[in-house]
Amino acid sequence: MKRFRSTAKLAAILSAALLLITLVVPATQASADELTGRTLEKELREMISKDILTGYTDGTYRPEENVSRAQFAAFVARALKLPEANGSFNDVPKNSKLAKDIYRVQSAGLMNGYSGGIFKPDAPITREQVSITMTNVLNYSEMVLQETRIDFTDLNEFQSSGSVRSAYYSIRYGIIKGIPNKDGSMRFEPKTNATREQAAAFISRFLKAVEAYEPPSLPEIPDTPEQPTPPEDPVKPDPPKPQPPAMDQDYYVATIENGQLKKQSKGYTKYLQAVDVFNSSSKYTAMYRGDELIRVSRGMAFGDKKSPAGAVENTIIYYDPEFKKQATYVQQGRELKYLGSNDKYVKVQVGATEGYAKHSEVDLIPIELVINRDHYTVSQWGTLTHVTYNYMTKKSASYYVQLAPDFLKNNGTYHSPDGVHFYETNGNFAGTFLPYFQFLSARSKTSYTGKELDALILNVLKEREQKYGGTYTDASKKSKLLGLGSNFKKLEDDYQVNALMILSLAVHEGDYGMSKTAQTCNNLFGLYKYDSLTKLCPDKGTFKNPGDSAVALVKDFLNPNYMDPTNALGRAQGAAFGNKTTGFNVNYASDPTWGAKAGAHMYNLDKAAGGKDYGLYKQFALTKLEIPTNVRTAPSTSAPVLYTYTARNNGVYKDTSNGLPLGYPLTVIRSVKGDDGNTWYEVFSDKATAKTGYISADVVTIINN
Incomplete structure (x- = not known):
């Protein structure tokens, strides 16, 4: 769930919304017979007065007429005051009155075309398609996607579960409503074409939702280090080198002014004193210890460890806040998901692993000052592209991953700390998949x-x-x-x-x-x-x-x-x-x-x-590593153990309802029934002395490719 919003973009959205709500633009008056007394008369007149809904050359508005894709694109473009953009759909003439609006919404990623380079501007847009577009509009406006679920009687008529979720998002913000049945239940009519008056109502309600929107606040991280008991490690790490006694340093809170962090003049000798001030107002976005940035309210972290001689070194991530058991390491300048910090450590996520880093080995950036970062996009050909960014060199690079899964949409932008769990730009969870060859x-x-x-x-x-x-x-x-x-x-x-x-x-x-x-x-x-x-x-x-x-x-x-x-x-x-x-x-x-x-x-x-290998195996398995897991020579608990996966940290997704717990990855060859009647999987053996082994279904999570 996203817990912050871009200050600049929020201001722009609210400014556009307020302008549309307060500015009265002269418009041709609609026929009294045409609008008066209609259920959506108020919304119609409001959108006409704001010049979002325009009439035909004969002075009519035709509220009951189906709204076309081009018309709805125009409504959205005008409501959001989208910037100019160019495009070249084969079926959208350059001299078309709505061409510029179509290309504005396409450039913003709110509506896309079809294969063959067409947009189908005159095709009617269904209620289901409207809800999908409005989900994109909510994303563009950086509003957290939350669901209000209704047991519609026609759920089976939706194209996909993603379409259902889009309807729930719009219902949450009051943009779209269900239609009552005679027995009191509700239906949605996803395949029914939306009318021009309904489209006006959708846009009107969205603008009101923007005006009333308040982003959720960020929960606090504990201000004293956690003290978990680290798991036993078969290899004892070197004891930490003795450190000189810490000297008292002043702590300062900071605000953002003119695009830069500015420390307050007053310092505090104790960390918790500064914390009280830091938590007292949302205007404080960061905290310093001397000249070292040690905490931000929301932001990003990246590796920045240097040797005394200035050489580049890897940042070590530890399982415990006392820095005794190493989890992994990352090269300088690479992005880490910031989970919080105090005066002792920075808590981060790398891959799907939560861990702790030393302040001396990472740098922090408040989210308001983040310009570039790692992200994923989906091309018009359906290929998933990963764009990486190095915070030290200030350089980006990219590579194609493979074909994108269905839940990642063309021209969408996504973030993923591990390349498996994907999130929309507003922080809403999008879905999971395992890149096949990875x-x-x-x-x-x-x-x-x-x-x-x-x-x-x-x-x-x-x-x-x-x-x-x-x-x-x-x-x-x-x-x-x-x-x-x-x-x-x-x-x-x-x-x-x-x-x-x-x-x-x-x-x-x-x-x-x-x-x-x-x-x-x-x-x-x-x-x-x-x-x-x-x-x-x-x-x-x-x-x-x-x-x-x-x-x-x-x-x-x-x-x-x-x-x-x-x-x-x-x-x-x-x-x-x-x-x-x-x-x-x-x-x-x-x-x-x-x-x-x-x-x-x-x-x-x-x-x-020639693509012979891609998708050859239809299932992967990930072990559940709360306890040691055996791989056996045959599908039976009485068969000899081929080898054992030792228990280890599963990362942030231990609960399967929250994502995929990334245990040891296995490739499934086939499923078989064991002598106990339970399901077993024949998998490739990690140990070279055997080609395959068997693992019980109850100790793995299966992922279908």
């Missing part, structure tokens, strides 16, 4: 032969050579990937690691075999290339040929350290690329989106090769 078991086998992988490598290199040049000049002749498809396929057979996954890692880590490390050191995967090393080719990271680096990847890194659940160091968090809560990415890379990017490369490679 969570596919590395123990699965690709459908492609070695020869097909070799052909794929050559074709991809030729494409990059032709499209991009530069680094990829003569890539089809120079790349260290050439001819390795058959090698990767052999590694798949010998070490039980998917050959297309190995290729994806080489593409991601070795820049298609064209990176300096790949070209000079025959190191396709950056093995043994630690941040602290200045030498291009360290001894262990130099190979006689690039194929040897692939052998080292699966033999020395993936199999023993990041895939085998019996690993004594506890690095194996699941045999998939994953994210910062589950999979290789927890401990393999500091880039929080490393797993998503590697999975995206696998998606693109598979697509280029």
Whole structure:
């Protein structure tokens, strides 16, 4: 649930709404016979006076006539005073009276066109479609989406559950109402065309809802650190280094003035004194300890750890506020979800994991001053794009994830701290999905032969050579990937690691075999290339040929350290690329989106090769990790245990009603009945000594792909 709103945008929306409510624009008077006595007469006249609903050339308004898509787009554009925009729908002539309004709502993401580049401007708009558009309008206005549920007698006539929710959102704000049946029940009539007078009423009610809207407040984080008992760790961490006694520093509260934080002149020697002042008024948006920003009312956090010499270092995230048990780490400048802070720690979310960071290793930004941030968009072709932002370098980058799930709409903007749980820009929960190749078991086998992988490598290199040049000049002749498809396929057979996954890692880590490390050191995967090393080719990271680096990847890194659940160091968090809560990415890379990017490369490679692997397995399973979980050799509790997943932190979504608890990811091959009559799943074994194993249905959450 979103707990804040953009101050500037809120002011703009309210200004537009107040202007529409107070400004009386002269308009042609409607025929008394046409409007007088109608149930919606008040709303009609109001919208006519505001020049939102305009009449026809003969001076009539035709309130009972169906409203077209173009007309409703115009009503919305005028009500919100949307900025000018350009477009080019094939069925919207440039000289059309409503063309500019159509393109304004399209640019704002409020109404979209259809395949083939058409808008269908003259088509009538249904009540269901109106409610979907009004949900987009509420999002645009940054109003929290909350439902008022009614058991409509015609729920089965809605196109989807998303359409039903849109109706509930509009009902919550009084925009759309149900229609009473004779027995006192209610119906919605989703497929009934909306009339012009109904459209006027919808817009009128929305503007009143905007005027009355007050965003919910942010709950307070405790002002004293929590003291949970950290779970036992088989590997004892080094004891914390003794710190010098803390000196009293003054605490200051701050406001935002002219787009900048301004500390108040009065300081407080005690943190709780400053807290009392900070909580006394909503005008205080931040708190300083000396010159260090330690708390914001709402905002973002990002990694910013530096060594005494000024070198860039990773920010460590701990499970406990005493910084004893490490959860994971992230590279400098990368976004963390801010959950709150006090004078001892900053509480953040990375991936789906809640944790604690030291003030010295993160920076905070009040939400009012956030200009750029990580986000997701959906292209007109249905492809999900992830745009990442580095708060230190001030640079953005993007990559295609895969096809977007149905609940993410074209031209919509979404946020996700873990790439699995998605939220609309107003903070409302949108839905969950697991990007296929990001969570596919590395123990699965690709459908492609070695020869097909070799052909794929050559074709991809030729494409990059032709499209991009530069680094990829003569890539089809120079790349260290050439001819390795058959090698990767052999590694798949010998070490039980998917050959297309190995290729994806080489593409991601070795820049298609064209990176300096790949070209000079025959190191396709950056093995043994630690941040602290200045030498291009360290001894262990130099190979006689690039194929040897692939052998080292699966033999020395993936199999023993990041895939085998019996690993004594506890690095194996699941045999998939994953994210910062589950999979290789927890401990393999500091880039929080490393797993998503590697999975995206696998998606693109598979697509280029013919799409044989995408969606091959129809179900994933995520273990429930409150207790140790056994994988057995057969579907029976009496069968020998193949290996055991140890209990560990599940992250923020422990309750399945609140999202997906990201335990260890498994790929389901088939479901079977055990000798006890219960359902078991045959899954790929994380342990290389067995190809498959069996896990009981009651200890996993199943996700259908």
